[in-house]
Amino acid sequence: MTTISDFTAATLQGEERELSAYAGQVALVVNTASKCGFTPQFEGLEALYGQFKEDGFVVLGFPSNQFKQELADAEDIGDFCQANYGVTFPMFAKVDVNGKHAHPLFSWLKKEAPTPLGKAVKWNFTKFLVGRDGRVIRRYGSNTEPADIADDVRAALAA
Known part of the structure; x- marks a missing residue:
């Protein structure tokens, strides 16, 4: 049985990180973008992380430029997230979330939780x-605001 711990991903600093580092925690994996109408959700994600991190919760941010709304380089992405939204949760290097070059983590996530309209x-x-x-x-x-996920995070932490 595959779990999130079976994957690795490069951090914004270019270091390969085993996601098993988050084993035993509840994680919210999010594909992010710095120039999107939903970018202000960084603030809510950081608030959710701050609210539950001591209980074993982590947000894992994965920038993606597949929708043409991400900055060019990792340093700019990190600086933007920190300066504008105070992001302290782990951020990873840009990945594809769809298509033949999709990061294996996102291929797995989509397979495990497809939408009624498909996996993409x-x-x-x-x-x-x-x-x-x-x-x-x-x-x-x-469209789901991070604050609207708080009850599900609380339930997952209690499970």
Whole structure:
């Protein structure tokens, strides 16, 4: 059985990180973009992270330029997220979330939590809630505000 711990991803600093580093935590995996109408959700994601991180919750941000709304380089992305939204949760290097070059993590997430319209990530700020066991609990669309996920995070932490 595949879990989030079976994957690795490069951080914004270019270091390869095993996602098993987050084993036993509840994770919210989000494809992000710096120049999107949903970009202000960074503030809500950071608030959610701050609210629950001491309980074993982490937000994992994965910038993607597949919708043509991300900055060019990792340093600019990191600076933007920190300066504008005070992001302290882990951010990773840009990835593809769809297509033949999709990061294996997103291929797995989409397979585990397809939408009624299919598996593809439709837009930036699609969110996947992963339980302490490393399995996908639920998928949320771009319109779902981070605050609206708080009850599901609380339930996952209590499970």
